Amino acid sequence: MRTTKYTRDNMVELLRQHGINPTHQRIEIAHALFSHPGHLCADQVMGITNAKHSETSKATVYNTLNLFLDKKMIREVIVDPSKVFYDPNTYPHHHFYNTATGELTDIDVEDIGLTGLPQLPPGLVTEGVDIIVRVRPSA
Amino acid sequence: MRTTKYTRDNMVELLRQHGINPTHQRIEIAHALFSHPGHLCADQVMGITNAKHSETSKATVYNTLNLFLDKKMIREVIVDPSKVFYDPNTYPHHHFYNTATGELTDIDVEDIGLTGLPQLPPGLVTEGVDIIVRVRPSA
DNA sequence: GTAAAGAATTAGACACGGTCCAATCCTTTG
């Protein structure tokens, strides 16, 4: 469990660690992602970074999120056909997805045992394994 | 392993079994889904049903696919942020997803052992568990 | 300090998957 405070300064360092030039917008977007619990979509990121004063354009939000993905500073979570969620936690883990509310919750990978995955065809390598447990209110 | 021939007549029966009124378009769409190996997206379904003569509108394709989903005659597979795949196999199973080609391949659920899923918060029930193994060419 | 080059950001147009709606076209039933 990380207990780091997500200050702007820490964001600058984080960006540098991933080879990303820390600009105002990038710092704000990183800060939005890392300081918010849970998983945001592009729309929400833009809402947060522009809450006080409009600072960041739609194009930049998408550019930046894709840059972060590219540099593996964040991860994308694909569970909803209509939008992508961005996950600041790149440590291997899985997700509960509440199909009623759209809420995503982490599942620690330590808890999970997964066996019996078939051999990959030759010429292919695994990029990652996503386990999504879809849940809904029992009512 | 099912070895049923996917004739139009069988499609009619299948639709009836799921409480769906078998119309021309529905039969054609069901046939497209079940007779094609693999997993199609809406676009491809429309392409196939309209290959010879244009018969089915975009609205009907989507209406029908959503109807099939509703009646649990097919399943959706969400792995690509830009489109949904429809899976005629509703028997529990998982998927390889080739991120380079977009190809989906089934993983038999028998092969897989999954343990240690955390307790669900009260008031929630599991709808399903999706395991997606993302793969790419090793080159 | 300043000019030039390169990087980042921007507004707005655009692409595309998918939904919505009102009008039309079947079917079925009486």
Place this chain on the structure above:
DNA sequence: CAAAGGATTGGACCGTGTCTAATTCTTTAC
């Protein structure tokens, strides 16, 4: 055969995400 309900349709529409050309910001070199 008429009326009613269901299914289908074209086309407008919506939201997420991309593209592009123009602008601004930062860096470097002098």
